[in-house]
Amino acid sequence: MEIHIDTEAGRGRREEIYRQIREAILDGRLRAGEALPPTRELAERLAVSRNTVSAAYDRLAGEGFLEGRVGAGTFVRTDRVRGSAARGDATEFPIETVAVWERVRMPSGVHAEYDFQAGIPDVARFPFDTWRRLLGGEVRASSAASLGYGDPAGHTGLREAIARHIAVSRDVRASVDEVVVTSGAQQAIDLVGRVVLRPGDRVAVEDPGYPPARFLFEALGAEVVPVGVDAEGIRVADIPSGTKLVYVTPSHQFPLGLPMSLDRRLDLVAWAGKTGAVLVEDDYDTEFRYHGRPLEPLHSLDSTGRVVYVGSFSKVLSPGLRLGFLVAPASLCRVVAKARFVTDWHSTGPVQAALARFIDDGGLATHVRRMRREYRRRHDLVVSLLERDFRRLLTPIPAAAGLHVSAYCARPTTPVARRALRAGVLVNTLDEYAVLPGRRPGLVFGYGGIPFGKIEAGLNRLRDVLR
Ligand SMILES: Cc1ncc(COP(=O)(O)O)c(C=O)c1O
Missing domain, CATH: 3.90.1150.10 (Aspartate Aminotransferase, domain 1)
Known part of the structure; x- marks a missing residue:
C-alpha cells in the first residue's frame, strides 16, 4: 500500500501513517484479513524510524483496526472491518431519515x-453578454463589498431595485425594509414557514398545486390540508378552521394556469383578516401576461399586513441564478433575515449586485x-x-x-x-x-x-x- 506522508499538514508522521491506514480500512481499500507491510519495510520505504511505524500500528491495534499474529505479521482485523466496510456500500446501517423525504419527487x-x-424558461435567450460584463465588473471593482459576508436580508441595492421593479410591474408597494432577497421563491416559502409555523400547525395548499411547497410545509412539521380549486381559484369556503397559513398562486394557478378571480381574492383576504392566518402569495411567473389587465395582487388588496408576497427571477431571467424575494411587513422581515442567517447566511454577493445593476440599467425591463x-x-x-x-x-x-x-x-x-x-x-x-x-x-x-x-x-x- 502506498502511504503519502504530508508533513506540511502539521500532523506528525506517526499521526499521518495512522490516519492513512485507518482511512484505507474504513473505505475498503484495505480489506479484512489483509496483511500490512512489516514495520521495518514500511519504515524504510517512508524514510521514517521503525518506532514511528510501530507506534502507528499499535494505536490502530488498540482501536481494534489491526491485529498482530505471532510469527505471521500484522493484519486488518476481520470482525472489525465487517462493520466499517459498510461505509463502502452504505446499506448495512442506513441512517434513519424523516418519512416526508421518502415522498418527495425530484x-x-x-x-x-x-x-x-x-x-x-428559455435560458438560451438569457442576456449572456450583458451578464458577463456585469458580473465581471462586480468581481473586479467591488470585491471587498460584495465578496465579504453580506446582509442576510440581501444586498441593499438589490432590495431597493426590487422595490422599484415590483411597484411598476405589479403595483406592490414596499420599502427596502420590507424586502428580503432569497434563493428563489422556494427559499422565500421556506423562510416564512420557518418563522411562522410551529409543529402541527395547519397549512392549506391548492389541490392540484405546486408539490415542492407542499412537501416543504410537511417537512417543517405542519399538517398540510389540500383544498380544491375551481374556475375562480382556491375554494375559500373549504379552507378548514384553525388554518394558520395558506399558500396560493393567484396570478397563474399552478398547474391549472387560471387566474384567481377578483371576488375570490377579496374573499381570501377577508377570510385571513378574520382568522389571523398568513397568506403566502407566490407570484412566480406573473411578468408574462399576454391578454387582459393584471389582477390586483393579494398583497395590494390586504390592509392588515397578513400577506407575504413572493417573487422569483427564475422564470423571468434564469432559475440557475437562484434569486427570488419576499415582501412582508418590516417586523416579519427582521425575523426572516435571522432565519436566513442561520440557514445559509445570504445569496451570492456579486450575483445580487449584478442583478441590482441589471434592474437599475433597465436591462430587466x-x-x-x-x-x-x-x-x-x-x-x-x-x-x-x-x-x-x-x-x-x-x-x-x-x-x-x-x-x-x-x-x-x-x-x-x-x-x-x-x-x-x-x-x-x-x-x-x-x-x-x-x-x-x-x-x-x-x-x-x-x-x-x-x-x-x-x-x-x-x-x-x-x-x-x-x-
Ligand atoms: C408555483 C411555482 N413557484 C415557484 C417556482 C420557482 O421557484 P424558484 O424561484 O425557487 O426557482 C416555480 C417553478 O417552477 C413554480 O412553479
Whole structure:
C-alpha cells in the first residue's frame, strides 16, 4: 500500500501513517484479513524510524483496526472491518431519515425531442453578454463589498431595485425594509414557514398545486390540508378552521394556469383578516401576461399586513441564478433575515449586485419585454392548436399568463404521457400535481423550453398518441 506522508499538514508522521491506514480500512481499500507491510519495510520505504511505524500500528491495534499474529505479521482485523466496510456500500446501517423525504419527487431529468415540460424558461435567450460584463465588473471593482459576508436580508441595492421593479410591474408597494432577497421563491416559502409555523400547525395548499411547497410545509412539521380549486381559484369556503397559513398562486394557478378571480381574492383576504392566518402569495411567473389587465395582487388588496408576497427571477431571467424575494411587513422581515442567517447566511454577493445593476440599467425591463413577445407567440400557438386539433380530446383551461397552459382530458393521462414520451413528446399530467385522488385528469403544456418552430410538430405527435 502506498502511504503519502504530508508533513506540511502539521500532523506528525506517526499521526499521518495512522490516519492513512485507518482511512484505507474504513473505505475498503484495505480489506479484512489483509496483511500490512512489516514495520521495518514500511519504515524504510517512508524514510521514517521503525518506532514511528510501530507506534502507528499499535494505536490502530488498540482501536481494534489491526491485529498482530505471532510469527505471521500484522493484519486488518476481520470482525472489525465487517462493520466499517459498510461505509463502502452504505446499506448495512442506513441512517434513519424523516418519512416526508421518502415522498418527495425530484425532477426526473428526462428530456425529449419535443419538450413541453412545465416551469422551464428559455435560458438560451438569457442576456449572456450583458451578464458577463456585469458580473465581471462586480468581481473586479467591488470585491471587498460584495465578496465579504453580506446582509442576510440581501444586498441593499438589490432590495431597493426590487422595490422599484415590483411597484411598476405589479403595483406592490414596499420599502427596502420590507424586502428580503432569497434563493428563489422556494427559499422565500421556506423562510416564512420557518418563522411562522410551529409543529402541527395547519397549512392549506391548492389541490392540484405546486408539490415542492407542499412537501416543504410537511417537512417543517405542519399538517398540510389540500383544498380544491375551481374556475375562480382556491375554494375559500373549504379552507378548514384553525388554518394558520395558506399558500396560493393567484396570478397563474399552478398547474391549472387560471387566474384567481377578483371576488375570490377579496374573499381570501377577508377570510385571513378574520382568522389571523398568513397568506403566502407566490407570484412566480406573473411578468408574462399576454391578454387582459393584471389582477390586483393579494398583497395590494390586504390592509392588515397578513400577506407575504413572493417573487422569483427564475422564470423571468434564469432559475440557475437562484434569486427570488419576499415582501412582508418590516417586523416579519427582521425575523426572516435571522432565519436566513442561520440557514445559509445570504445569496451570492456579486450575483445580487449584478442583478441590482441589471434592474437599475433597465436591462430587466427590456429582457421581459423581449421574452414576453416570444412567449406570447408560443402561448397563442399552443392555445390555438389545442382548440383546433384536439377538439374532442382536450378541453383547454383559460389562461392569459405564464409559461404553461393546461387542458382537461376525458381519459386517464398517465398512460398517455408515457406513450407520448416514447414518441418523443414530454408533457406533464395534472395528476403529478394532485394531492387527493379523483381530481380531473389533464395535461400541462409548458412552452418556455420548446422553440416556437417545434410546437406544431410536437403537438401533432401528441395528437397521434391521443387518438
Ligand atoms: C408555483 C411555482 N413557484 C415557484 C417556482 C420557482 O421557484 P424558484 O424561484 O425557487 O426557482 C416555480 C417553478 O417552477 C413554480 O412553479
